[in-house]
Amino acid sequence: MSIKAKSLSRRSVRIRAEILCLVLTGLFLPFCLSSNAAPAPLTDYFQETWTTRDGLPHNTINSLQQSEDGYLWIGTWEGAARFNGREFRVFGRGELTGLPDSGIRAISRDRQHNLIMVGARGGISKRAAMGWQSLPELNVLINAVAEDSQGNLWLATEGKGLFRHAPDGERRQFAITEGVGNDVVHSILAEYDGSVWAGTGSGLVRLTNRDKTVLVTPVAGLPEAPVFALKRYGDSLLIGTERGLYRYESGRVQVFAPGISDLPVSTLLVSGKQVWIGTTDHGLLRYSERGLETLSMAKGLPNNRILSLFEDREGSIWVGTNGGLFRLRDAPFVTLTSEHGLSGDYIRTVLAHSDGSVWIGSSQGVSRLRNNKVEAIDLSAVSAGQSILSLREAPDGSVWIGTYSDGIVQWRDGRIVSQYDRRNGLLANEIRAIAFGPGGGLWVGTGQGLNYVDETGVHSFTREHGLPTPFIMALYLHHDGRLFIGTGGGVAVRYPDGQIKALDFSSLDGAKYAFGFTPDPEAGILWMATDRGLVAFDLNSAHMTMLGRKAGLPFDKVLQAIIDQGHNIWLSSNRGIMRFDRHQIDQYLAGQTTALKYELFGESDGLQSAQANGGSMQAAALDHNGSIWFATSKGASRVDPGELERFAATRLPVVIEGVKVNGKAIPRAQAGRLSAGTNRVELQFAGLGFVMPQRIQYRTQLMGFDNEWIERGTNNTAEYTSLPPGDYRFLVTAAYPQGSWNEQYASYSFSVAPHFWQRPIFWLAMLLTSAALVFVVHRWRLRSLKRSAELLSAQVAAKTLELKQQADHLRAVDRERSALLAEIKRQAHEFEQQARLDSLTGLANRRAFDEALERECALARRNQLPLCLALLDIDHFKQVNDFYTHAVGDEILKLVAHEIDRHCRQADTLARWGGEEFALLLPDSGIPDVKDISERIRAAVAGIDCSALGPNLQVTISIGAAQYIGGEPLERLLSRTDALLYKAKQNGRNRIEVAQ
Template sequence: MPLLHLCCWLLCIFLALAPGAGATPAKFHSEPGPVPALDNYFKESLNTRDGLPHNTINALAQTADGYLWFGTWEGVARYNGREFKIFDRSPETGLPDVGVRTFHVDWQQDLWIAGSRGGLVKVSNGVWHAYPPLGVLINRVLLDSQRRLWIATEGKGLYLQDEAGQRRVWHRADGLPSEQVHSLLEDATGRIWVGTSDGLVFLDPDLQIQQVASAELQRTPVFALLERQHELLVGTERGLFALSDPQAQPLSLLANVPVSSLLPQGPDILWIGTVDRGLFRQARGVTEQLDIRQGLPNNRVLALLLDKENSIWVGTNGGVFRLRDAPFSTFTTEQGLASNFVRTVLSHSDGCLYIGSSGGLNRYCDGELSRLDLSTVSVGQSVLSLAEGPDGSLWAGTYADGLVQLRDDKVVQHFHADNRLPANEVRAVLPLADGSVWVGTALGAVWLTAAGDKLYGREQGLPSPFIMGLYQSSDQRIFIGSGAGVAVLSATGELQRLDLSGFDDADYAFGFAEDKEAGLLWMSTDRGLLAYHLQTDQISMIGRAQGMPFDKLFQLVLDQQGHFWVSSNRGVLRLNRQQALEIVNGQRGWIDIELYGESDGMASAQANGGSAKAATLHHDGSVWIATSMGVSRVQPERLKQFARLTPPIVVEELIVDGESLPLGGTHRLAPGSNRIEFQYAGLGYVMSQRIQYRTLLEGFDSQWVNRGAAISAEYTNLPPGSYRFRVAAAYPGGDWSKNEAIIEFTLLPQLWQRGGFQLLLLGLLAGSLFLAIRWRLSSLRHSELRLRKLVAEQTSELQLLARQDALTGLANRRAFDEALQHEYQRSQRYQTTLCLALLDVDHFKRVNDQLSHAVGDEVLKRVAAVLQQQSRSIDLLARWGGEEFAMLLPDTSLQDAAEVCERLRQKIEKMDLSDLASDLRITISIGLTSNHKLDLSQLLLNADHALYQAKREGRNKLVLADLPQQTAS
């Protein structure tokens, strides 16, 4: 082996074993390289709450049609990007048991499924073919290049099944080290490798079992095999090894780590799943680890998959975990932000980006985050606003310490309530070219000049003294945004209030952005976007009536590709600038919207506003948005990369008059078939909720019909004839799929629609009229019955809405009781631990009595939000009633549940509620119990007793009911 090659592998081993090798890298790269750091991936999880039948994911596969398949102990789940379809033991599947252990997609693109009781099934073109079961758990299957099927079992050795279905078996007496076979591989030479619980062997051309020379690969379980670059990678209980020849000594690539699965990604990247250490990645001499500390649902990795869009899927004992590229990336405290609650961002002429948050001020330069220390002038260092002076200096407005000017990272000026400012809360700063500075505070706007200061408040004509935005337009006017509207100061010093009452009573003005080419100043308000014509002083509106999905918008940014990016509490909107101008000019009535949120890479869809600027365009063309969970970045140019992907399209169901029909072949529909529905799916997983569809029914439609994101097309009262249904899919801005999904069908005519029968009708007109009327009445009655059924279904859907608490958005008591019953039964069935916590907001009545019920409601909503953010994906939260909350922690030991609850208690205790009341502090008391030897009623009673014990002992405490002598506080 070349010396350089050896050195690279030794470096991998050193990094894997070194302390901290599993830590998440702290550096973001402004220019993403070909091998991004693990924390640059967008991470998401799916589990039983999302529709999986079981959280243990034993197998993963993607078939040629684009579907993703998940194998669990409760059946097979097929995923289309939006929902799962479950296949279990049934005549359709032929499975003898629901437990699925392994998948294998062979070179013919057929899917093999095997597992409990020796069940063996092949899925080919959507049809399930079952083979005689072996009566023992199957761990792996492999169809080799000679069409021979190899079957690895848990206790009955190695089977070989030929095309005729004849089987041969190898046992220990035949040289197999163990009856337990874990892994199979056919290498490039056609040699079959077999990993057992007692070492690695291979079969020679005569199908005789041969041992490898290395003692390292003997007498150890071999769980995973992979051939890469003329080497055999062997994952064992002792680590990962590379073997160049059966008689050679292996090279250790990852020592003392039990390896369960291997996945290559190109020539330079290897993903390594482990039995209990999470996920490793080796790339170009660097080894990184990702485990439950970085969001992996469980450290036991059972399966790995690289899909056709380069997403990494990880099957664990806690659900499936996904690493993928996303339009947005987010910086949080994990990467070095002072705080996750970001209020303002500024792109500076020095090429850096400055980020102000509730914890301080950060600078992002050359891919590195650093922190600027304001402790000498700001105790809390909570930054609300940022601006750049004409001299390049940095101005930072704070929440409680006034305004700071920095030059070369040093404070050169500090203005506060005792020094020229009316208040210390500064939400907007506007330095002017003449050296003067406008400062927007909670008690008015002040203009600081060398000749003196001038204060503008309600007495001087401002709609409100609470200032949130300041902007100097290209015609030198100063626009002042407040909590009650907008005022404009002319170059001559005249202050005029803009009348916004005719625009849905717009009140709050959060931000300004000028489109100089169009001569417009865009104002983000609590009723949508307002376009102020700088030449005519006219105002136009783009609000709900024009297609905006909600009212309150914070900051507009115009990117370099001709789109607006607008931040809001419910995500980031992307609008077409040309469409917006056409609406303003009266040439268009509706604007197309793209809404981005958590599924697109944002840690939180809740952007922040009320301070300037809440979003900005950086010099590299990226758009940065301040959010409640870090600062999010999107590179609009990169959206083309996602648009270039074309999702495969499939028709999933053909429904005729409520009855589902098989999809294969040409369908002959019975005369009178009235309602024909096609349900389809674009099998893309990068932006699955944003896939667009178009359909064409040849024989009926004259051109393609754009369906937007709708996933079904319905036709009624089609005339008899032959039809061809075509559907295509695309990501926004991308090409339509070339391989359309096509369904052909013929709608047979009624007897009276046939030519011969129509001739007969000429002689039997009277009778025919009677029959036609009678048929029509019958058809109407059937339609009425169908409509009644539809109304009943819709009524049922409305009843489902009653399961959510209207104030907090959490599950309500009814939904929680059902979930508790289900989880308790499941824990009893599988002998797992279920923990229940009851949480109560301490002294909540004082909040209602002293501060108002409105403040109390806001407190409950924020408590609920913190609980949601800090709890795990498998936990279920609900509002139990009043100020009480309940939380279910399935598959969780009492100790782990106590750690979760204690973290929640501490997070609630540290909540910043100063915007509601300056001295408001909220704590919670928690009673925690588990289902150990308890029935359901005792479980609730124990948790309730523990809660009251926590209150008796002084509140702000966690009490464990099952261990009454232990408390945490």
């Protein structure tokens, strides 16, 4: 398993490679800067690492693959770990997998998208949706596996050459005697034309089929060295060897790039125009329009030996190393630090300039980001410490810079043009807030009070003038002349007449510190960030509303509010960045909701530190591209809300991972039929998204119990207690925050058995028992009367009237018994009918339809008659319930059911399938018949007059129909029909999709 050392020392290889990398990067740099299509720099990717401490069974990651259902699979020497974004589940040797050893060397996918795992002791196992299937082992380590176009499995071994495993089980070995050149085979690549490339311990060979024989052809032009990696790159073949990366095209071999001509390449990944290159001891390289970039342990890799590379469906790059699993991915936030050229990492203020640049003030100076380049602004002539507290752009485009100990400085045209400090009359040199007066004056908020600077000089305002405290942190000048002043003791307002008055914060949960102001002109609100939450100040009525703990915020102190181009509100805090949907904010202010939902972003989202900074202007800014910048204790963090929308648009697959019954985990195959008395059913599920796995949202519905979808937030379990007997179908779907729900849901069906006294047979037995008891009592009574008559024969005459009355009474009892039996039979018949009818529409229910479907399919199969199934779904029905109430929705269901039933034939079976969906079974009908009937139904429903139920209310349906194919499983017919219904929805609704 180790790579053999060559005569060239690794030290000399490393030195030469680094020099060539620098040269190549320099050659590519002009092109990179001019290309709009260049990918983000490696330094902008968010890095994450997982090791055995996080649940991996081993830190050597041999192989990576993603299964069709969305799981990430990691091959290690201690088993295959399945990762759902939050936790690992390990599969090793044993009866389940059929593997003889837990060591997994490679994981591949066959043409049916099943996983193929190979490894130590020659174990081979396929993992499909239906389970695991093992193949006979080879008793030798298998390095790689690939399936060709004929379904043959090609197996690269460590010492026995190459094996071909045919679909019929026949195996053929290709070793040195067959021309392979070396019995150690490291890599395999199967081509569409049926040929196979094999990288051996001493070169590359190609195997092609010719007249039922296999021709083995060595590839000339490569160094005599192990070939560890093979990848297609356009029309060429990339060959990763122990002595560099090569490219094979049109029969010629050439060095891929000078900078990697001698590097030992262990694995390759091609992503569009990018080539990711894993090496044995030089870390990870990327070759792209940006040039050649390197990532090593010094820049975050857990180990410089790269064993595997993989790109998942969300575009994340997964790197398997000798020291754990590593990932590079896009993150909502990108953070600039001193490593990117900033003057310092402790950022107090950011400014989006009108010229498109971004100014960043830190504890060690001010930097400007312009045209993707960071440049330092030199204030050393006037500032010894260059600790920056505030930034503000003047109307003339110059920038005023507030420092911690050197007053305020004006920068214009690349130089310092003016400075104010204590020597000029400022109250203090600590400048936290800046604002501009209408006449060109300058308002300066200091640690000792407020100053106003104009052509007449410097004017001061302190407690004596009405300030709550002299510590000024924020200023905002409204267009009507009001100056809002944020202090350590609340907010004061200076009115145009010169008076300064403090706002009454007594009803705002004890708020005291006012860290920042954000005007919201469209809403007429000034947002105030305080130590008790966000205050909405109505600029017209002066009414204040606190959005704090009572509104659902997780903590008290917020430092700065910023409004993005979508009018959503972002808040910085000491514990992360929050985002609030604007519509929800408006609902809260209008009293339509009592709690706010939010997204909280932290280190896992790209922030180097979740601790944002505040108490100076501005602590957040919106640039001309729509991105938002935040000042944090570890760099300036930028987020593009549009990128978040891209993340949210991802359609997340979701899987059901486990079922617990009464607290005990049960295999899903055994849990479909639950025993009577089951009082707790718990279902565990996972959305398979890896960009923001902890933030995935879920919603579920238990058909047969829930009337609508239940939103569960980030909770990935659903628990049901004391379910009544019956059949149930559990549905779950997932989405990223602010994203759309995936219409492809995971489902699981189960049933709860009734107690014996809940079964119909019990009630029938009770009925028969009651009847028998009445009969026995009656017979006993008759016999008793007969004996009494014999004993009292002498008194017949005297007792005649009494006996007649007794006889009348017995006849009445008999009539009552007959009436009781008739009523019991009538109720039993009525109960049986109701059990098969939908109570709302009067149509057959799901149970009755399932029985009809099984019966009609059997008849169609036996008599060779056509049979069609149509699924009908009311379009946008959820909107009817949301906007016109569920009562109106029920009326719509009855109207639609009536209209469909009116156009059905007597032999057809119509049922309410569930919710707003109906099912129609058409015996002795082919595709033309179902098209005709479906079109009539669609037109009839579209013509329903709903004006009496609601204004502008119109109802349409979408229909999917398919013909039963004799012998196919009923689930297949339902699945095909449901897919056609989904297609009708996708293609615009109010239409019919019929299988051809």
